[in-house]
Amino acid sequence: MMNGNRISRSSSQSSIYQDTSDSHDSEKLSSRVGERVGIATQAYAKKVTSLIQLMTDLRASGAQALVDLPRIVVIGNQSAGKSSLVEAISGITVPRAAGTCTRCPMECRLQNVEGPWRCQVLLRYERDEHGNRLEEVREEKFGDVLTDRSLLEDMLRRAQLAILNPSVQASRFVTYDLSDDSKNPLGSERQLQFSCNVVCMDLQSPEVTDLSFIDLPGIISNVAQGEDRNNIELIKNLVREHIQGNALILLTITMRDDIENQSAAFLAKEADPDGVRTIGALTKPDTLQDGEHGPWMEILTGRRHPLTHGYFVTKQPGIQDLKEKLHHGAARERENTFFNTDKHWSGVSNDIRNRMGVPKLTTELSNLLGQLIATTVPVLRESARSQLTKAKEDLIGLPPPPPKHPAAELLRLVSEFSQDVKSSVMGFEGHEELIRQCLPAYTQFKLDILSTRPQFSALEKKSGDKRDLDNITFEGEDEAKVKAVREPVYVDEVKDLIKKFMTRQLPDSIPEAAKTALIRQSFEDWPMHLQNCFETVREAFIKRVGEIVKEHFERYTNGGLYELIRDLIEQEFEKVTKNMHSRMEWLIELEELPYTQNDHYLASLSDKYLAHFKKRRQDCSILGDAHAALSKLAEVGLPGITKEDLPKLLGPDIYEKEMIVMAKVCAYFWVSYKRVIDDFPRIIDLDFLRRFSKRTQQALIDGLELGGDDSTRRAASYLSEDPNTVLRRKDLESTKTMLEGILTKLFRFNML
Template identity: 35%
Template sequence: MNASVGLSDPTNAQDRRALLDLLNRLRNTGVQKDIDLPMIAVIGNQSAGKSSLIESISGLTLPRSSGTCTRQIPHLIHRCPTECRLTHTDSEWTCIVRLHLNTDERGSPIKPRVVPFGEALTSKAEVEERIRRAQRAILNPKTDPDDFLRGATVDENETSFSRNYVSLDISGRDLADLSFVDLPGLIASVGQSGRVHDIELVKNLVVSYIERASCLILLTVACETDFENQGAHHLAKQHDPEGRRTVGNHYTGVLTKPDRIPYGEEESWARLIRNEVEPLANNWYCVKQPGSSDLAQGITWAEARAQEDCFFAGTPPWCDLEDHFQSFLRTSKLTERLSNILAELISRRLPEIQDELYRVLQHAEKDLADLPPVPPSDPVSEALRILSEFRKELSDRIEGTPEENGLLQKIRVHTTRFKREIRATAPSFIPWVRQEAHQHRLPPTSFLDNEEKPLTGGNDQQVAITSKNIYIEEVMERAEISRTRELPDHTPFVVQHNYITEYVEKWRRPATIMFDAVYDVLKKDLENTVDKHFKHIGRGGAHQSVLMIIQDHLDQVAARTKDRIEWLVKLENDPQTLNTDYYLHYRDKFAGYYRSCRHSDDLPTKLWANNNPEVNRVMAGLAQLGISTRVDALPKLLPSDPMQTGLDIMASVRAYFQVSYKRFVDGVCMSIDHEAVRGLERGLDRALWDGLEVTGPGAQERCAAMFQEPASIAGRRQELMRKIDRLAAAKTELRQLSV
């Protein structure tokens, strides 16, 4: 904050006046709702002499009711704050009354308005009635203020108390430069016509002022009532326990009605002025105001001040006080001190006020920017634009985006798992009889390593006897049972067919589970994309409508995809392939693998090991004999095996599995991609346009309703805009301050 902000000497009359003028202009903007502005708040119990004190400071006659309070002293009709802005000038006395409206009849914030209430007054005699009518206008916010200016009355006010306030801009030769807010007096009970909750209303209103750190509390304490029974005193201590804010930087009060001290108790009150009890850094003040009989006789302001001087000059114990403590007696001394203290606080607080104002303004502007966009002037064009952007992003995600969280990347997790699960359904053929299987170790199918990773770790696996294994004698038994009129060396195809359909039937469940997972990914991704483009629109109707349209469209796509998956499963129940070379290649591989296993546990490992010296010697010997062959054909040289028929069936089925499982995995994944993923785009535009009805007759009205924002958002926007207006106006006032 620039140290030059502010004025050089707040005790200088010209500088003090400029500071108070700035404070008044800032308060006119209503910015005191947002930042802590210096102020003096006059508080006290009802009948504490607060109103008379204010009259003596301002030179006004304030409105009084026809009723009486406990001691038959007329009291002020005071149910809203009254701000007094006093200016010392060489001009004639004038008073301008204004209404400051910051809340509605329910107490909810509105855009601050400062409403002039009549022409400037030049006669003090007219002020009392003008203020009475202004207070009536404040307490009846639903009624045009001009009605009350013209003298309208009501049987019952719309509100008991109000946070809106009346301001009095008073200027004249006999006035000090001062500004303060007179708050309703605290009440302990209500009469028959009163409302019990008014007690708490007044207390809360007072607290809302004095809880601010920059509020200087001017506490009035009536000497006619026991000090400890003064509710305002306890309230001030509650919100300023160290007394740092009660008049200036110190806890100080004002004693009123010293002429009503019960006989014999005068010294106890004088001890307050001497700071011997309840000591305060800035001391206590004491003032003497006209009594009810004086008021009835029409005592003037000058006469009242002269009467006050006579009282303190000739009445013990006040007249016996040392010279130092005499400076804390009389209204003029209090007024002078208040004027200086307020100017000092304004000067000291100016840099903080400017910093706070800029900080609060930036925060409000950010909050406003964070709100959803303002409803568009052309809702149809805006709706079409948002739909176009939504479709563009959806199309990009379906096509594929190079990011970890991309749609296709999330789907690939499930398709990869699906491939492993289908591959795990490969028939587990064991080339030994069950009784001997545990004596052997099944070597790895190393010839598959170049195209797929092993499902289990390690090398040779000792055969575990499980129900999943299919042993050679079981295969032979099936072949024998299936034989009808075939030749002895012929095996019916039904044997292979049955083994194939058995593993194919296991594919339906993994395929269904995988698609359900992909469906969830699609649904979540779609919902996130819909949220991004539509969630901020209006009251949520458009967002909900798009979600429903998308959900219906996705369900239709999903139904078609499930049908396609079921079709693929059924297709695989009829074994056939044109991929002859691939099938024969793996049939020979598995035939050699199973036959070599039966000959020796380690023979398959030797045959398919790279550069095995023993295998190399055999191959070299065959070459010398003029026999050209492959390594995987060497098992054919082994002696004949009585289980050869079973081994051939096992090799045929296992080879076909290699063909069919890859075909099925590709078919299912491609069907999902074509029908469900890319298929989302087919027909979606028409579904959205027809569902949202963004074109055709009535489209303008429908789209306008779509963008109509919630009342809470609209209210929050208005609130922030009003706040920004207040802060901007206050910033303008600060900029105009002379250096």
């Protein structure tokens, strides 16, 4: 956001009028006859010479249609003194004849150079006669370079006639007799009343600044008899278009009419509601009568209609001065004299005095334009780079032109697609997303399986105890945090189960069927957890493959290739999914009968669980009422026995056999758990992900019938191009070429 010196808005601001008798001479506005126009004397001018030329080159090439080029735009109501203000700022004389400079925009490109005055007038065509934007903007010279400044005004009038009469070759107007006031000059089919195309002026002189600005037609509220009333809105829309974005709005306001009645002020407010890009230029202060100055003083001090950069008041040559063709230096001297001698202006406060006269206005424009320039080039680069990237992406997104060898091209596409699927499955560099999505599913599967571990209590069911195994694991703190979901099985229930499976076994033997039944109870929920894990991976894989299909084939919709590829991929997913269901059934069946060769691990865990169960029973059998037991022992003549000696006095536990079964079942769960949490992800990887990857390419080749006798014709049909795509590609390539040219110029530019 641009910042500017802002008049204080406080209520304690000094009064409008003050005694300046002691300092009046030192505070007078200074201006010398023959002095360069104000902006040319500013320090920024030398720094931005190359930027002004850069902006000129970019605008001439039509770059403004793609990037928001910085500019000063001069707007105002008709007869607001805008032309005089443009002359005062630029040091040129613009056409003033009726119906000339009010009919199309004029772009002034001023360059401060040593040497003789010279000017080249040009025409820039941006739109056709119906107002539609041209595909390619063109700028062409209008006549030879002028070295006599007295010829410029008439040349600008002729240039505008060329713009307004597009049916006549522009060069014919270079020597056109301006005394001919016919409505259809040079046999024109129709003379436009207004045009969006631009008369440009490249002016070089030691008396001008390095500056570029656009002078727009004055805003009108009525039209002459016979003219189209739509021209009122046409001019407003032209102004709206130019003052959007990266534009510094120089708003010309005549003091002959209330500001509320001036449409230009409304349009500036509409485009710049916060007033951060607008600077007001009040004109014709010499037309005010006694008693009319107060409201304008309030505007100048920011009490009414405030703008961030405030307002300036300027006094331009009158009708007699114009007839005398007053030099701009002399005009500034007369302006200075007016403000220093007029009773309403000579005694104003310093705040207002600093905003009186064209030199003060041009100084502010210099500051604001300097800030705008300083921030513009990086923004333009980024904008052009972003648009170029988008254009390139859009070009890539288009179907390529039909290849000379369609079958070979289609085979290449299938091969590249298959390779990308493989890269995602294997997690190669740059293709890690699928594997990253699978890992959480495998972790959740591990936790789900762990939650199914058996819950045994060493106590009898009547105790209601459920505390045995919730926090009893021997594998680490993380696994201990996983809550078991199964209901506890009590030691007496295990005893009943063993009895149920007893047949021909010897006394104290434990039937294998009993242990197997207890083990299988923990596996009851495993099919559900296997299915959940697989579905999570399957959904992620289908999504990723769909994205790869889209990346490679979405552009080929015209010949139906995209839809056919999607159908073939869906069929292949059905096949590998069916195979995975079989593999899950196989894995569950594999775990139905207990088996392991991990004897040491099984025995170690069994011992730990058995020790836990025994201690639990001992603690509850005697140690719960240890004091009473020790007292009884002392009564029967066994004093000196301690609490620690009590377990030694216990005989064999009646549930010894059951606790052994419980310990082995718990230990075996861990053996099976560690096995399945590794095996199942590997089965998914091998029999689903990698199986699909290996089969895809051949499945597509077969489905597309690329090996048949008629494969070339079919491939050509699949890769056929929609006619609209041809036009789209042409437009994108044109945009790409222009943006590349813009970026080349921008990156070559270095701020001095």
